[in-house]
Amino acid sequence: MLQQSRPAYHGTVQRVAPQPAVERVQGLIRWVSAPEARDHRRGYLIAVAAVVVVVTIRIVLQVILEDLAPTFIVFLSAVIVVALFAGTGPALMTTVACLVIGEWLFVPPALDLRIGGGDAVVGIAFLLEGTAIAVLGGRLRAAVTRLVVSEGAAQAREAEARRANEALRTLADAGMELNASLDLDTTLRSVASLVVPRFADACTIDLVEGTELRRVATAYARDDIGTALELFATISAEQPELRRAAWSALLGRGGVHIADLNEAVYRRLGLSDTPIAAIENIAPRSLLMVPMAAREQILGVMSFLRAGASAPFDDDDYELAQQLGRRTAISADNARLYAEARRANDAKDEFLGLMSHELRTPITVIHGGARVLRSRGETIDRETADGLLRDIERESERLSRMLENLLALSRVELDHEVSVEPVLLQRLLPGLLPGLAPGHGREFSYTSEGEPDAVAAEPGYIEQILRNLVGNAVKYSPPDVPIEVVLRARPEGAEIAVLDRGFGVPPEEAEHIFERFYRSDRTSRLASGAGLGLAVCKRLVEAMSGEVWARPREGGGLEVGFSLPAYREEGVEV
Template sequence: MRPALPIAANASPAAGYVLAFVATAVAVIVAAAAERWLGLADLSLVFMLAVLVVAVRTHTGPALLTAVLCFLAFNFFFIEPRYSFYIHARHGVATVALFLAAALIAGRLASQLAMQVQALRIANLHANARQALAGKLSVATDASGVVDAAESVFREGLGADAWVRLGDDCATDQGGGVEEHGWWFLPLRAPSGPLGVIGLKLPPSSTRLDAMQQMTAKAMAGDISQALQRTRLAGELETTRMANETERLRSALLSSVSHDLRTPLASIIGAAGSLENYGDAMNDADRRSLLDAIRTEGERLDRYIQNLLDMTRLGHGELVLHRDWIGVDELVGAAVGRLQRQHPAARFVARVPQEMEPLWVHPALIEQALFNVLENAVKFSPPDAPVEIDAHAIGNAVQLDITDHGPGIPEDERARIFDRFYSVARGDRGRGGTGLGLAICRGMIGAHGGEVEALPAPSGRGTTIRITLPRIEPTP
């Protein structure tokens, strides 16, 4: 790619003055040819054109020199008496004088206009380079991305190889740039201290940068410094956020463990102690009651530990799907059967169409997800109100709506009930819950490509948890 603006674009000053002599010689030749073969009388226009050409291609000094040389050449070769600087007639003196004045003025104006055009072109190229840098810096997410963007833009936009080094120990103490041995060094600074240094390698033909190039390089260095500050601040905020999130989860986990592990353990230990100390004095009904309590609390403890293990596997991406065909009615029946063993008084109404096709899923995981939702619904349904389970085929997916008739969940909190350890007196935290059941349900359903959402119950009282599972055919 051709660089938009080479850093070393400064032409040698002597070249402009050489062009002045060449342009004058060419003007003499052209004027002589025009006079001999074209019969052109006003040859001053040829020399005026030479002055304008030099003026627009160089700067004021060569343009003025060309005007003087063309004046002398016009006088020497084409004003009577020829081959002499002596002017015989008054009108000849006026002609050459006016020519000199016009040439000087035209050369001056043309040179100024050319320099303004060149300055505008350079300013536009520098603005484009800064715009390109801003675009690449805006998408840089870390310090390495900022460095890559800086090196790319300096190379493509300004034609200079850039070298960026980050760190407090490599920042120069100079307030501006330092030029030495073909390099231009600029510090990258922030209010909190130096960030690093950026070096631009100058081409061998250039010894230093002009004022415009220095100003653009400093402005781009400032943009790079701001981008580095932004990425550093974003990294610090992310680190702080992760630390806060880790602390929050740790506190929630400890709180949950302290309650949900100690409570069943205390019940198991108490029941076992009673059997040990007073078992011989108890009747069969009392002993059976204590054994049932031990079994129930042990199963509760097992479910909690299983939930923790499932959440760990989900969090680390270690959940493996072993798919198989299973009917929706089988999934619902298995989950309801497990729950009724733990809550004999719970009531369920399941509506699953007989013609509903089976699903290609991991049966144990979907059953566990459905069990977690049903367990949560049982906790919040009144004793006289059943939990309703409705299955529907919607396009190429199956929807399972689990509806309770409890107090419901406010709209602004429905999405949050699927967060781990969500600590409000609703959802599965409500009556001795761990805050993991619905989170695990979302993870298991999500692993199958499905979705879980909380909706208001159709009756206006309670909550509907909708599970949507896509129909997937097994790969041959």
Template structure:
């Protein structure tokens, strides 16, 4: 408490010296005196006192006016004690002083013990207030940091485009956590590349966009502090100007840029993976006057960890996407190259089957069925390749939706009968004419019904239905099979999806092809299922 800053205002120099003696005798050494009340605002700004000892009746400006001036400049809720010391003993004066901002009131002549006790009590309250305010500020800052990290995590998990997500994360931090933020990653040749940045001042942000000579937009790259961060160390600089000195910068242009950006404090942590430093995240304060501390460094550390996880996930996603595209290209080439040899095999088998006696046809019939199955698989692979490349050909004609669906029933009923499954059709007579590619829609229905027949046990039921809803015809295929587990429903239209790992009744392209055809018509396709109660597939045809 003895290091508290005390400001004493009294027009009598003798009173000032007396109070100074009281205070110094009790251990207070940081005391400022003035006989001119007009200097109070200036001295208050310069010294930031913890308490004001104030006379009331003075020339030029009375104590009441001084209190009103000070109270008007203090932030809301701030407790700043003012102890009035006056020779005016009237109760009216005391009430007025207390009502206009005085915290306590003493009359002259003064008693040294009482004066010091009153000062100590007021200072104790002042320091308690400052501690509570600091604790409140720390709690609010911690809440702000936690909220920022939560929002940053949401952004980082929302996209695999790491440049976009990093730019959003940087912008979220400004200006609540820092005046500007810079994220750098090494390019293919190991050189630092600024992949994200944000500044509270748009004009300053434009400077960050084109500037690469300052690490984090704050420190020349040749400075020892930068070497520390590039070697995987955390960097916290509370006073950048003192750390760099007056001659910081490689040339006058860089020094001018530093003066313009005016970095005040820096908290930076490396972005590292497998022990290798790949970049850094840097928070910088400037004109706001804030000083970054260890809590901010901890925030940057946690942010860097989450950023690195997101970048690694994005890289894995892009690698997987590239591998998938390469696989699809190979499958397309292989399927295309297999088609002609397979046709030759089928034609030869058919010629042989035509020339042999019926008793010897069985192996050739098996060969023909196998080649037909292989041909269908090749067609599916080629179909998926066309859909993925956006080359699916549709020939739309306005036709009766009911006619196409009834044709599907006639085509698929024998398959259901052969499996001892009841195949129902619930088709309204007034289905409208809609623009569609009949052959493709038949392919969709065939895939859906075929899928339902495959998983419905003998004695079960498959139902083809349709209804008119505003703007479209909705078609459904329902079965009484085992249903689809809830965790598998989002994946059923993916390529190569199968109900189980041991399922070998196809290669899992039928539903993916159906989705491509339906979406090519501008429609939607989805499934509803409860495990153990069958599944219903729906698709729409816009009218």
């Protein structure tokens, strides 16, 4: 796990909540400036409520001040409030309602709408003042509304610009990290560290290896998130639904965007109560999983998590995550190609060095023997001449085997598909093995266990494989021990094993002996060789969809064998 030590970033993920008082004032302004067209009923309800309130206040003042209680001054306050909060229309209604109620209830004689003399002048003045206040207040309210809307739009544009700049900065920084090193694991750990907590509260990167995903980088903003990720990784190894979710992000090429992580999602993934409780302790909010695709290949998957007070991922975040996935994939692909190029170059140097050494001995023997026979052939005795000819013949065969292995290896690596045919091994081997017998008095036997069905194979490849296996058994075992070839029938095909009673190999080296140019320290002192024979066998067997193995024998020696699948005609199901 990679513990984060970066300072907190107050950008997309971190948000500073406004102070309660400021928030209440902003809410009040937004409420006051809400467009009238949005809800006409609300404005007129405000007008009715204002009229009821001012009438109540006027009645209370009547009780307290008796005849000194003001009437239309109190009613004008209602008109002002309604004009600011509800607009011109409700304010005009409030003016008319207050005029009627005031003249009816509070202008003597009470409960009489007949207006005369000075009361009529006061009523007309109130009506004119109320109308002016309603119109001006409505205009003021409209201006405030436009100002608030404009300010909100400006703030939204500013926030969007800040977010876009942060996304570009994240991509630029990620590009620098990705180009800083060609070591794949180091590069991916740096990228995971970069996006936490700038973009997410946790980030994991998994690479495809065969049919599995290998976790190569993990970064998190808090220790409790790291603990939950470890638990989740343990659970996902046992939950097929979780693995399917990850592979859907890979195979679908579009990724997975879960805007709201909740218990229903966990249940759908097959999680039990215990892991759900552990995961919910970190209050996960949202999850993104995007594929790492480059050159029409899926290299891995990047996962991003937000938890706690962080905002959930939206579509813009999803697009940014996909950009990060694509750029990371290109860098991972470049690192992989660089590693492969280095391995190929190292293998080439090793091959050239090894071949120059292996070719020097037989060429020297052949060249020296030929010169001696040509220059002194008439003067040397017959026994010496025969010895020189045997040396030339032996080293010529050694060169021939070396070239055959090189040609077979290059051929099988260039041909991606091998043409196989049905082969009955119990008929092929008896005619093939006599030509592979080691001779020189070495005991050589062949036995068949059962009657295997026809296998899908290429006869020339089988001959090359057995030639190498028998040659290795002869080379690395004492001359007086037998060599055995065993054919065994299997339900799914057949297998052939070459057994000797030689020095064998340690169990920890059993897999390595099939690597190209591999020479065991223990056996390399016993006989010379280029380390190609068993590597050729492995590639030829795999080209025929078979398997190869090496295992020590009880009592000493080694068993090296290979299996081949049964032949099935196309369109025939078994």
